[in-house]
Amino acid sequence: MDDASAEWVYALSGADAAREAGLARLHDLLVRVAVREVHRRFSGFSGQELEDLAHQAADDAMVAILGKLDTFRGESRFTTWAYRFVVLEVSSKLGRHYWRQHPVEILETENWDRLPDRFGTDPGEHAEQAELVKAVRQAVDETLSEHQRRLFVAVVLNGVPLDALVTCLGTNRNAIYKAIFDARRKIRVFLVANGYLEEKGR
């Protein structure tokens, strides 16, 4: 472990004034990273709303960091390890914020007309649009489970961010990613088997 990281761990594991100073310093760093990250993502937040979100992310990251402090092994600098927590908190909070601007009913709709836009089909190419929609819809109908279908439709057709689904469905990012990963693989196998795509790419 490098010296600076060891100092962080020592300060945060200690007691009294040294620990308080370490906590305050770390919190300031986390808030700064959170503010920059929210800006970087063009989330539309500004002013007090941005400050509030950044402080909430920093507060929650602090709790996670202190709870896992004894698992830090010095594989990276301490600050890099700590920043990861606050970046993930920003993702989570932005995902939750999505539902303030979009109705949850979006999860119950299947608008297949949006599919061509998702893959850049020329709006004038009606026959090709129809072929693409028909092929993917058939693959979805015939190969996906209800759960996979719901997630695929939400993410691909309705453009719901994955982290927004996490907060809405009370699951985690990995579980949703895995379900969509399996859905992508199944759909592609179907499209290859039915001559829409080639095994090595079209």
Added chain:
Amino acid sequence: MTVMNSWAALDRFLRTDPADVGCEQAMEILHVYVELVAADQDAARRYLGVAAHLAACGPCGEDFRGLLAAVIED
């Protein structure tokens, strides 16, 4: 964009990489991976499965870019 490109875009989206480690493992090691990237230490070759995941998963890729920016700006 041509029709062929729309099928190609669909194909790119549907293709899955067996090396992809998933969100949980990628996020677990992200701090190490980011420092290797920042130090130009061929992170993608050392962590093939993480690189495969970050290329395919939008949210994890965004977290990677965010952490990298934080480390570079630090």
